[in-house]
Amino acid sequence: MDGFILGFASFVIVLVPLVIIHEFGHFIAAKLSGITVLEFGIGFPPRAAVLFTRGDTIYTLNWLPIGGFVRPYGEDFVRQKSEEELSADRQEIIERSIENPKSVFQATPWQRLFFMAAGPGINFLAALVLYIVIALAGWPFLEADATITEIMPDSVAASADLQIGDIVRAVDGETTESAGEVDTLLEESDAETVSLLVERDGEELTIPVTLPENRVQYDDIERVYISGVYEDSPADDAGFESEDVIVAVTDSEGTTEITSVEQLQDYTDDHNNIEMIVTVVREGEVLEIPVTPEEVDGDPRMGIGIQPVGTLDIGAVAINRDTEVVPKALPPGEAIARGTEEFVDAHRALGELVSALFAGDIEPEAARPVSPVGIGQIGGPVLDRTLDEGAMYPIVMFAALISIALAITNLLPIPGLDGGRILFVIIELIRGKPMEPEREGVFHFIGLLFLLGLVAITVINDIVNPIDLSSLR
Template sequence: MTPQLTPQGIILTVLLFFVLVTIHEWGHFYFAKRAGILVREFAIGFGPKVLSFLRGETKYTLRMLPLGGYVRMAGEDPETVQVQPGQTIAVDVRGNKVKTLYLDRLDERIDAVRGEVKSIDLERRLTVTLDVDGSDETYRIDPQANIVARNREMQIAPWDRQFGSKTVGQRAMAIFAGPLMNIALALGLFIGFAFMSGIPVNIAVNQVFKDQPAEEAGLQAGDVILSINGQTIGADSSKITELVSRSAGKPMEWIVGRDGEQVRIEITPKETVDNEGNQVIRVGVGMMPLTRSATLQEGVTNGLNTMWAATVTIFQGFQKLILGQFTLDDLGGPLRIAEVTMQLANAGILYYIWWAAMLSLYLAIFNLLPIPALDGSRLIFLGLEAVRGRPIDPNRESLVHFIGFAMLMLLMVAVTYNDILRLFRG
């Protein structure tokens, strides 16, 4: 069923994607900066660029589709601009240090020193030697100097500002921090959900279906179910379902609260067929929990318990994937996620908060899986480096991540194509 497109639903859906991605990437960004790593770019979204600005050392970019993002750290990938001996460049020297290196349009750099590069080290010694009119001149390079080429400016990355220069622990924290922020967000939302939804204390009847055993027995909407066959119900709706499922054709004694009094009602469940053709045993009622406000301890405890139950459910889903116990229709891409998000956003704030917590937790767990190109795989490589005492060959690691990324993209294309077909099928 296609969700109703409402301005509120659209805004809340886009906002959720934006928040989940931003807090994930902010985790990488914050702990990379704490470790002293130069972060070149903090980007949210894919597709056409909406906004981009430079603040300090980092370029911040917002793109049209908030379905992902990245934090580009110096040293993770080969630098796109390199200076080689024999190359003619111009340098802007101020205070006995090179502040800018110009690689093109040299004739326009009137106030810069121009010469042929004899030697240059932009990582460790931070020096450059130029042949200036037949004389070798050596200059110190500012650690925050910029390189200008093809009308683009990029800050250099000395070795102590690069990702690879940091300890295994610092690098691992910069990688793990993304999923960690999603876990923290999920926990906060689950706790918030517990406080907003309250603590269930009883189960009440909110609907009695026509021509069903409950209506025939005299059960009414608003009745509070106190006990069934002598068993106290409390807030456990699953106990009602269990007792009814074992009582097809057998009279059951229901004690309900109505207008401050206890009323005894005898109901005989009957077997019927649901919309999917399955045999089910029903009495024909809809139920809802009656709640009270949660204490601080109850809110935190319930939030933790809900998060644990959600984690178990997510891992059970991954287990089915590993065992092949699924069809393509069981999988969903961004379109399916957006569809469900819009449905729950339209349904109410409680549903929306619960779903946001689930998505944040799922994003964290999925990213921690040891799948190439994901954070979990990168942590595996860092763990191997810690054990071996030396890093894995960067070329081999890059190849593994490239293959993993390609496989994930193929899966994404497949599930998105299936989502589009499903939308057309209605």
């Protein structure tokens, strides 16, 4: 599906409902505080239609599909109205026969604080609910069979009866479901020989394997597994194949053992248009393949998709660590615990991102503010993955994260945002009297201009410099 369509669809599916939920939080708080709400609008004016009227509130559909708004008696978009500006609201109240109206002006500071904080608050709540719902419906778990992808020549494993494609199901009678579990059991074993239960062509076989005295921990060595070769790329022309395992590279300065994806990427970066010899293992045979990385979008690339595979016995056996995401529904108690944990982790991750940015540990580009256009650019691939996998967790978890970001952003103490208005209420509580509406309005108006300018800049940046989630080395 077209990227623009997916991006726009993700914007409509994710951001618009979250903004409406945000405004609904303000609406509920106003009702609970006794503040008269004249209008609850879906979209922004101009008004397209009045949907219905319930109580003191008319519910409207508006032409600009960018969320929604609440129009309480006595407040406009950025500030409380002055007495002179209330005449239009009063006239509307008279025409609609609303009895005992209560304006924002008449609400206590604590009621206004509740009213203003309720929007971000319900966004936090929505994120928590979304995480719990996805845990009930199908939480994404990573599963990885311990599949042998390569056996190094002249190794202990080669002399045993292990074969490429074998899936390790147990070690000395202990059942294993992942490469990590195989790793742990081998590390903990003091025996010279272990018994591996492997699945081969649908049959289970028990194979004794002698472990070397100086075996290396599973996480100490990694190999690089080629998951795909891009057509007409340098790697394609050189003769690389999917499932090749890269073990070393050689240039004029000598041979370097490759033990991680990051190491190969850095090595490739340093060899733009410079030939290097890549040593791979293919079906038990060691091959040396010359290749010259070419610059693509400013970065040297060979044209291969790569991923790590763990190695055992000093590289004698390569075990696939590629994982498959499998959604699994959790019982209610576990779902609540898992959803709450993810909710807390999301806040921690956002906090660590900000800390890393100020500490200079990451590039500003990696933590740049994004506009609704940028959210669509991120959400498009997420929605595409949702459709491809037929599972809801990618788009729902993305929506939960955006809901948290929306809440935090609105709580920033910037005039024009909920956080800015909360700040003025706190100042009122400290001073014992409110600031004059006209004076407060100036601050909020300036803040609103700043926010509109920031949005305009981020929109232009996201259009001129689109967010690129792909990374091909």
